[in-house]
Amino acid sequence: LEILGSGMVHPQVLRTVGYDPEGVTGFAFGMGVERIAMLKYGIDDIRLFFENDLRFLNQF
Structure with a gap:
């Protein structure tokens, strides 16, 4: 199970900003x-x- 996802920012995202x-x-x-x-x-x-599904979500 992945808890902390991570990765490199795509170059196009950097260009856009x-x-x-x-x-x-x-x-x-x-x-x-x-x-x-x-x-x-x-x-x-x-x-x-x-x-x-509220039946599921209401458990928490």
């Missing part, structure tokens, strides 16, 4: 609360959090 990708690079990362809940509550499928 006014940076020269030949001179700078970017690193992005983030931690989703859904993934922490998956570990805590033993949930196998992250998609359950995004199906808007």
Whole structure:
């Protein structure tokens, strides 16, 4: 289970915000609360959090 996703910022994203990708690079990362809940509550499928099923969501 991936808890902390990360990766390099695409050069086009840097160009779009006014940076020269030949001179700078970017690193992005983030931690989703859904993934922490998956570990805590033993949930196998992250998609359950995004199906808007209140029977599931109201448990938390």
